[in-house]
Amino acid sequence: MKVRVRLFAGLRERAGRDELELELPDGARVADALARVEHLAPGVALVLAVNREYASPDVVLAPGDELAVVPPVSGGAVLDGPLSLDAVAARVQDARAGAVVTFSGTTRDVAFLDYEAYAEMAAQRIEQIVAEAIARHGLCAAAADHRVGRVALGEASVVVAASAPHRPEAFAGAREIIDRIKAEAPIWKKEEGAWVAGTVPEVTGADAGADAGADAGAAPGVLDVRLEGRLEHGTQVVVVWGTAEAAARVGWLGGPFHQLRCEEPLAVRRNDRIEVRRPGDDELLAEGVVLDPQARQHGPTNDSLVRLSRLARGEDLPAPADAVRERDRPVAPPPLDAAALALERRYASAGAGALPDAELTTDERAALFALREAGRVVRLRRGRHVHVDFAPA
Known part of the structure; x- marks a missing residue:
């Protein structure tokens, strides 16, 4: 069967066109289509959207499906023009x-930023995110707009508003959105x-947060x-x-997390020991401990890593109603692992001669994220960071 696949951002530029036509066998899956386009972004994790929903690799494609390749995203309404808070x-x-x-969210440090969107899907996704935040946090209402096109220094690229009977819920809802x-x-x-470079969208068999009323977003x-x-x-x-097992997809958050x-x-509890094995040959890939058996889907933000570090140390977390007040307090970033400490030594050795980001390995790029969150390096200019000891005054 023939399918057309829409391309965006860097993928569109590399291909030199907005879409590709692929010839796939009947019964082809998302993984088969991704394999045909991965040459456009070597080493970059790509996700396929099918009919404007992120699709897992085993989803079977059908003639007439609307397909789009989604590179890591860096982003209710998607508007081509100024936003109004x-x-x-x-x-x-x-x-x-x-x-x-x-x-x-406004443009800073540079004269302008350019935004591009898969507009139809982005608007649908933002609408869904807003609706789930309203249900999860008991909001009265919420709204969000994102701009596309050129956004000049000091202008807004995204605006969010949330109302609630009390401020903790309003803060939490706006933050989640x-x-x-x-x-x-x-x-x-x-x-x-x-x-x-942005975040690889998370893909499951159903949308994240589909059960908006379950366990505060779990x-x-x-x-x-x-x-x-x-x-x-x-x-x-x-x-x-134990004797129970489940197929799963890994999301690496940073360090051991x-x-x-x-x-x-799986009916696991906090602090239960688990094994992670390779499908097919049952090779043991890693062992570990469960920190949160009913987690929300999230990425490697500083807040999430601080939270996981506290759980790993056996600390209790604040109740949901206290979460916003807890965020108002200064929090320490997660401790640096060996990779981050080794990269910090490289930056310190480089002195005032900034180390080009392009020279970093994939693991070192992840460590750079930890160093930035910990305040151990600062961006000197695009593509180059410098140790804090050599930062310009």
């Missing part, structure tokens, strides 16, 4: 609301002529774990707990 705040006014929280838009909406950012079968060994992001594995997105829930 007042307008989005007005959309969430409600007589029940005692708090209205707004957020505006912007974090998920950046992680999930197919929107890409170009800075000074180069596409900015998704059945999603485990936050600490493993004795690092697994590559996106690896297909089998999670074994991983998220395992199981196809079927």
